[in-house]
Amino acid sequence: MGYDPEENGDGILESFDESEEIEDDELVPIVDDEGVERACVVLAVAEVEGQDYALLAPADQLSDEEGEDLELFLFTYEVDEDGTEVFGGIEDEDVYEKVRDYFSTLLGEQMAGDEA
Numbered sequence: 001m002g003y004d005p006e007e008n009g010d011g012i013l014e015s016f017d018e019s020e021e022i023e024d025d026e027l028v029p030i031v032d033d034e035g036v037e038r039a040c041v042v043l044a045v046a047e048v049e050g051q052d053y054a055l056l057a058p059a060d061q062l063s064d065e066e067g068e069d070l071e072l073f074l075f076t077y078e079v080d081e082d083g084t085e086v087f088g089g090i091e092d093e094d095v096y097e098k099v100r101d102y103f104s105t106l107l108g109e110q111m112a113g114d115e116a
Contacts, residue, residue: 022059028085030056030073042085045077046102052077053099054087055106074099 027039040056047053054077061070074096075087090096 027059028056048099048102055103
């Protein structure tokens with residue numbers, strides 16, 4: 001499943017098959033507002049207004065077969081000089097809404113394509 005910057009850089013969602021096993025190198029540790037660390041998977045990376053953003057989902061929810069609503073997280077996204085992925089919060093509410101709307105459109109397109 002892994003992240004492919006050639007595909008995701010243009011805002012293409014990573015397809016996910018629930019039967020796939022999530023590898024440890026695909027997990028990104030994210031600390032939530034309550035200080036709890038959660039293992040997440042990068043679903044997509046897209047550029048919005050010159051900045052890259054990542055859409056992440058908790059790994060345990062991706063492999064959950066009960067079909068519950070999926071929590072999604074948005075972060076700024078960079079790769080440092082060592083090749084390490086760096087995620088940061090989106091501080092500006094207007095920017096957050098633009099990024100959310102962009103990824104919502106991508107999700108809608110992905111779901112429409114899956115139904116066809």
